[in-house]
Amino acid sequence: MGEDKTTYGLTNGKRGNIASYTPWVSFTLNEKCNNELVFSVNMEMSKVVSKITFGTLYNPAFHVLPASAAQVEVSTDGTEYKEVANATFTRDYPAKGRKMFTDIVTFTPIKAQYIKIILKSG
Numbered sequence: 476m477g478e479d480k481t482t483y484g485l486t487n488g489k490r491g492n493i494a495s496y497t498p499w500v501s502f503t504l505n506e507k508c509n510n511e512l513v514f515s516v517n518m519e520m521s522k523v524v525s526k527i528t529f530g531t532l533y534n535p536a537f538h539v540l541p542a543s544a545a546q547v548e549v550s551t552d553g554t555e556y557k558e559v560a561n562a563t564f565t566r567d568y569p570a571k572g573r574k575m576f577t578d579i580v581t582f583t584p585i586k587a588q589y590i591k592i593i594l595k596s597g
Contacts, residue, residue, distance in 0.1 A: 510596040518588055525584040534573035541576045544595035549587035
């Protein structure tokens, strides 16, 4: 569950900051993984879902790029998935420094127990 107790999340819902970087998750992507990152979430029971929200970071000093695209798939059994959304993102990067982005992918409400989020490297 996310920090607000009604949101399911991969972290506690907090953004990293100077005091605590622990909520951040980072990955190195390469050609072997098709420059994609796949998250799968089992909500333990079927629920109606209609959006996915996630945060990414642009920090060129550490070779950190935000997602350039996201695909959302849902399943009732964890085996057969159906694509429900596909989005691409246009970014305004600062000339210097870093920037956080919050992306929301919405789709027609659908009942599912499993959600798969595929992020494409920026």
